[in-house]
Amino acid sequence: MxxxxxxxxxxxxxxxxxxxxxxxxxxxxxxxxxxxxxxxxxxxxxxxxxxxxxxxxxxxxxxxxxxxxxxxxxxxxxxxxxxxxxxxxxxxxxxxxxxxxxxxxxxxxxxxxxxxxxxxxxxxxxxxxxxxxxxxxxxxxxxxxxxxxxxxxxxxxxxxxxxxxxxxxxxxxxPIVREMDGLAMSSRNVYLNPEERKQATCLNVGLQKAAEYLASGAVDCRSVTRLTEIIESHIHSRDLAVIDYVKILDGETLDDITAIEPGKTALAAVAVKFGKTRLIDNRVLSI
Amino acid sequence: MxxxxxxxxxxxxxxxxxxxxxxxxxxxxxxxxxxxxxxxxxxxxxxxxxxxxxxxxxxxxxxxxxxxxxxxxxxxxxxxxxxxxxxxxxxxxxxxxxxxxxxxxxxxxxxxxxxxxxxxxxxxxxxxxxxxxxxxxxxxxxxxxxxxxxxxxxxxxxxxxxxxxxxxxxxxxxPIVREMDGLAMSSRNVYLNPEERKQATCLNVGLQKAAEYLASGAVDCRSVTRLTEIIESHIHSRDLAVIDYVKILDGETLDDITAIEPGKTALAAVAVKFGKTRLIDNRVLSI
Missing domain, CATH: 3.40.50.620 (HUPs)
Structure with missing residues (x-):
C-alpha cells in the first residue's frame, strides 16, 4: 500500500x-x-x-x-x-x-x-x-x-x-457502526470523560425508544411531536447531556413533517453536547 | 454527426x-x-x-x-x-x-x-x-x-x-472573432437596428484608442483613469450608446489597479447598451 x-x-x-x-x-x-x-x-x-x-x-x-x-x-x-x-x-x-x-x-x-x-x-x-x-x-x-x-x-x-x-x-x-453499548462510533468519542462516555449511550437509546413506540401501534405512535418528546425525555434523564437538537424530518428532503407516513422514510436525528463534545446520532423511521 | x-x-x-x-x-x-x-x-x-x-x-x-x-x-x-x-x-x-x-x-x-x-x-x-x-x-x-x-x-x-x-x-x-468593421461577434448583435449596428463599433474603437494611447509613451499613458476616459469619451461620441461600465482591472484577479504595470496584464472591459441590447467587448492591455 x-x-x-x-x-x-x-x-x-x-x-x-x-x-x-x-x-x-x-x-x-x-x-x-x-x-x-x-x-x-x-x-x-x-x-x-x-x-x-x-x-x-x-x-x-x-x-x-x-x-x-x-x-x-x-x-x-x-x-x-x-x-x-x-x-x-x-x-x-x-x-x-x-x-x-x-x-x-x-x-x-x-x-x-x-x-x-x-x-x-x-x-x-x-x-x-x-x-x-x-x-x-x-x-x-x-x-x-x-x-x-x-x-x-x-x-x-x-x-x-x-x-x-x-x-x-x-x-x-x-450502516452506522456502534460500540458494544450502542454508542455510535465517532472520532470525537475520545474527548469524553468516563462519566460522559457512560451517559452518551442516551442518544442511541432515545432513538431506539422512539422506534419501539412507533412499532407499538399506540394511537399517537406516528406523531412526530410525541416521538420527539420520547427521545428528548430520555436524553434529559442523563444529567450531563445538553440537547442541541432532536428532530424528526422527511428522510430525503429534511422538510418538516407532522407524522410518520406509510411508505415514506423519516429521519430521527439528534445532536447532544457533553461538555465541549458534540455527538450526533440518527435512526431512519418507517412503517 | x-x-x-x-x-x-x-x-x-x-x-x-x-x-x-x-x-x-x-x-x-x-x-x-x-x-x-x-x-x-x-x-x-x-x-x-x-x-x-x-x-x-x-x-x-x-x-x-x-x-x-x-x-x-x-x-x-x-x-x-x-x-x-x-x-x-x-x-x-x-x-x-x-x-x-x-x-x-x-x-x-x-x-x-x-x-x-x-x-x-x-x-x-x-x-x-x-x-x-x-x-x-x-x-x-x-x-x-x-x-x-x-x-x-x-x-x-x-x-x-x-x-x-x-x-x-x-x-x-x-481570441475574439470580429466582424469586418471590428464589432465583436455576438448572438445578440441580431437585436441591433441598422443605426445601432453602425454605432456599435464604438466599443472596439474605444478599446483600440486606449491601446494606442498606452503604446504612445505619453507621460500619463499608463494611467488607468486616463485610459478609461479615452474609452468613455469615444463611446459617448455615439448618441445611441449608453455605458453600463468601462473598467480597466488586473487581468487575472479583476482587482482594482491605478496604472498598467510592466510584466502584468490588465483587462480593459466595456459593456454598452443600445436600446435593450447590451453588448460587451474587451482588450488585454500590457506594456
Missing part, C-alpha cells in the same frame, strides 16, 4: 495501475479511523478492484471556535488501519495541496437539506463538506464513493449534490 | 467511440452560432480526435427581466454550422435533462472576479455560468474545453473554478 501526499502523485498512481475491469472505490475521511471508517473501506474493497481512502482534516468545514486544531490526528495508526481494511492507497494531502493559493470557489446545496439539523447549529459546515468532497472526487475520480449513515444529513446532501451536478460517481451509504 | 438530447445517450456515445489516443474537446455554447463559436469548434477539432459542442440556453444565468425567453435560437442552423466546423456531436438537452427536479446545488466563485464588471450589473449571472459549465463538464467529461476571450470575465472565472476545484479539464481561451 502507498501513502500519497499530492494530487499529481495520485494521478500518476491512477495511470500506473491497470484499471481495465477494475472499478475504483473511494472512502473520504478526516482520519483518526475507527471501526466505522474501516467498515466503509471494507465495503469499498468488497465492491471494487482498487480502493483509495483519504485522510484530510478539512479546515473549511469547521467554523472559528470549533475543534479544527484539536481534532484528533494519528496518521501512522490511520495508515495501518486503512491497509488492514483493504485500502490500496491512503491519500493524505496538505491543506495547501487541496486549497490552492487564493482559492475561493464553493459548492453549496441550498434549501432545507442544508439549513436544518447540523446546518442550523453549524451554518457554514456543509458548504465546506460539499466543496471538499467535490475536490476529492475531481482528484481521485472514483467510480464509487462510500459514506457512513452516522452523518445522515451529510450523506443526503452529497447524494443530492451528485445528482444535481451530474457528478459521475455512485454514492454508497453504509 | 449526431444530435444527442440526453446525458444517458451522450454517455453511451462516449462508450461507443474509440477514445484510445484520442482526446475529447468540448465547446459549450448557448447556440445561435456565429463565426466566434465556429472558431472554437475548429480549434477543438485541430487539437482533439473527438469534438462535442453543446447548445443549451441556460436559464440560471439569466435574471428575471433579462432575455432568456427571447434569446435567439435556431437549432437546425446550429447543427449545420457545428458539423461544418468539425463537431462530432451536438449535445442539445432540454432544461429538465440538465436541472433534475428539485435541483438546488450551485457553484460560486467568490471575490472580485465575480463581483466586478458583468457581476456588478448581473449579480446572479456567473453563479449560473459556473454551475452549468460544471454540470456539462460532468456529463461530457472532456479533456479540453474551449471558451471565447469575448467573454473575458467568464473565461477567467471558469479557469479559476477549474483550478480551485481541481476539475480534470484543460481550459483553452480563444
Amino acid at each position: 502507498s501513502m500519497i501526499k499530492t494530487a499529481a502523485e495520485l494521478e500518476a498512481w491512477c495511470r500506473s495501475v491497470d484499471r481495465r475491469n477494475k472499478t475504483l472505490g473511494f472512502v473520504p475521511t478526516m482520519g483518526y479511523l475507527h471501526e466505522g471508517h474501516c467498515s466503509l473501506i471494507k465495503a469499498a474493497k468488497s465492491q471494487n478492484g482498487l480502493v483509495v481512502a483519504s485522510v484530510f482534516v478539512n479546515p473549511t468545514q469547521f467554523a472559528p471556535g470549533e475543534d479544527f486544531e484539536s481534532y484528533p490526528r494519528d496518521i501512522g495508526r490511520d495508515y495501518k488501519l486503512a491497509r488492514e481494511a483493504g485500502a490500496d492507497v491512503v491519500f493524505n494531502p496538505e491543506v495547501g495541496e487541496i486549497y490552492v493559493p487564493g482559492s475561493s470557489t464553493v459548492i453549496e446545496v441550498t434549501g432545507n437539506i442544508t439549513k436544518k439539523l447540523c446546518g442550523a447549529s453549524r451554518p457554514t459546515h456543509f458548504e465546506g463538506v460539499t466543496t471538499i468532497v467535490s475536490i476529492l472526487f475531481n482528484i481521485v475520480r472514483p467510480d464509487n464513493a462510500y459514506f457512513g449513515q452516522k452523518d445522515a444529513q451529510q450523506a443526503l446532501i452529497i447524494k443530492k449534490m451528485v445528482r444535481d451536478l451530474h457528478i459521475p460517481v455512485e454514492v454508497i451509504v453504509c | 449526431s444530435m444527442i438530447k440526453t446525458a444517458a445517450e451522450l454517455e453511451a456515445w462516449c462508450r461507443s467511440v474509440d477514445r484510445r489516443n484520442k482526446t475529447l474537446g468540448f465547446v459549450p455554447t448557448m447556440g445561435y452560432l456565429h463565426e466566434g463559436h465556429c472558431s472554437l469548434i475548429k480549434a477543438a477539432k485541430s487539437q482533439n480526435g473527438l469534438v462535442v459542442a453543446s447548445v443549451f440556453v441556460n436559464p440560471t444565468q439569466f435574471a428575471p427581466g433579462e432575455d432568456f425567453e427571447s434569446y435567439p435560437r435556431d437549432i437546425g442552423r446550429d447543427y449545420k454550422l457545428a458539423r461544418e466546423a468539425g463537431a462530432d456531436v451536438v449535445f442539445n438537452p432540454e432544461v429538465g435533462e440538465i436541472y433534475v427536479p428539485g435541483s438546488s446545488t450551485v457553484i460560486e466563485v467568490t471575490g472580485n472576479i465575480t463581483k466586478k464588471l458583468c457581476g456588478a450589473s448581473r449579480p446572479t449571472h456567473f453563479e449560473g455560468v459556473t454551475t452549468i459549465v460544471s454540470i456539462l463538464f460532468n456529463i461530457v467529461r472532456p479533456d479540453n474545453a474551449y471558451f471565447g476571450q469575448k467573454d473575458a470575465q467568464q473565461a477567467l472565472i471558469i479557469k479559476k473554478m477549474v483550478r480551485d476545484l481541481h476539475i480534470p479539464v484543460e481550459v483553452i481561451v480563444c
Whole structure:
C-alpha cells in the first residue's frame, strides 16, 4: 500500500495501475479511523478492484471556535488501519495541496437539506463538506464513493449534490457502526470523560425508544411531536447531556413533517453536547 | 454527426467511440452560432480526435427581466454550422435533462472576479455560468474545453473554478472573432437596428484608442483613469450608446489597479447598451 501526499502523485498512481475491469472505490475521511471508517473501506474493497481512502482534516468545514486544531490526528495508526481494511492507497494531502493559493470557489446545496439539523447549529459546515468532497472526487475520480449513515444529513446532501451536478460517481451509504453499548462510533468519542462516555449511550437509546413506540401501534405512535418528546425525555434523564437538537424530518428532503407516513422514510436525528463534545446520532423511521 | 438530447445517450456515445489516443474537446455554447463559436469548434477539432459542442440556453444565468425567453435560437442552423466546423456531436438537452427536479446545488466563485464588471450589473449571472459549465463538464467529461476571450470575465472565472476545484479539464481561451468593421461577434448583435449596428463599433474603437494611447509613451499613458476616459469619451461620441461600465482591472484577479504595470496584464472591459441590447467587448492591455 502507498501513502500519497499530492494530487499529481495520485494521478500518476491512477495511470500506473491497470484499471481495465477494475472499478475504483473511494472512502473520504478526516482520519483518526475507527471501526466505522474501516467498515466503509471494507465495503469499498468488497465492491471494487482498487480502493483509495483519504485522510484530510478539512479546515473549511469547521467554523472559528470549533475543534479544527484539536481534532484528533494519528496518521501512522490511520495508515495501518486503512491497509488492514483493504485500502490500496491512503491519500493524505496538505491543506495547501487541496486549497490552492487564493482559492475561493464553493459548492453549496441550498434549501432545507442544508439549513436544518447540523446546518442550523453549524451554518457554514456543509458548504465546506460539499466543496471538499467535490475536490476529492475531481482528484481521485472514483467510480464509487462510500459514506457512513452516522452523518445522515451529510450523506443526503452529497447524494443530492451528485445528482444535481451530474457528478459521475455512485454514492454508497453504509450502516452506522456502534460500540458494544450502542454508542455510535465517532472520532470525537475520545474527548469524553468516563462519566460522559457512560451517559452518551442516551442518544442511541432515545432513538431506539422512539422506534419501539412507533412499532407499538399506540394511537399517537406516528406523531412526530410525541416521538420527539420520547427521545428528548430520555436524553434529559442523563444529567450531563445538553440537547442541541432532536428532530424528526422527511428522510430525503429534511422538510418538516407532522407524522410518520406509510411508505415514506423519516429521519430521527439528534445532536447532544457533553461538555465541549458534540455527538450526533440518527435512526431512519418507517412503517 | 449526431444530435444527442440526453446525458444517458451522450454517455453511451462516449462508450461507443474509440477514445484510445484520442482526446475529447468540448465547446459549450448557448447556440445561435456565429463565426466566434465556429472558431472554437475548429480549434477543438485541430487539437482533439473527438469534438462535442453543446447548445443549451441556460436559464440560471439569466435574471428575471433579462432575455432568456427571447434569446435567439435556431437549432437546425446550429447543427449545420457545428458539423461544418468539425463537431462530432451536438449535445442539445432540454432544461429538465440538465436541472433534475428539485435541483438546488450551485457553484460560486467568490471575490472580485465575480463581483466586478458583468457581476456588478448581473449579480446572479456567473453563479449560473459556473454551475452549468460544471454540470456539462460532468456529463461530457472532456479533456479540453474551449471558451471565447469575448467573454473575458467568464473565461477567467471558469479557469479559476477549474483550478480551485481541481476539475480534470484543460481550459483553452480563444481570441475574439470580429466582424469586418471590428464589432465583436455576438448572438445578440441580431437585436441591433441598422443605426445601432453602425454605432456599435464604438466599443472596439474605444478599446483600440486606449491601446494606442498606452503604446504612445505619453507621460500619463499608463494611467488607468486616463485610459478609461479615452474609452468613455469615444463611446459617448455615439448618441445611441449608453455605458453600463468601462473598467480597466488586473487581468487575472479583476482587482482594482491605478496604472498598467510592466510584466502584468490588465483587462480593459466595456459593456454598452443600445436600446435593450447590451453588448460587451474587451482588450488585454500590457506594456
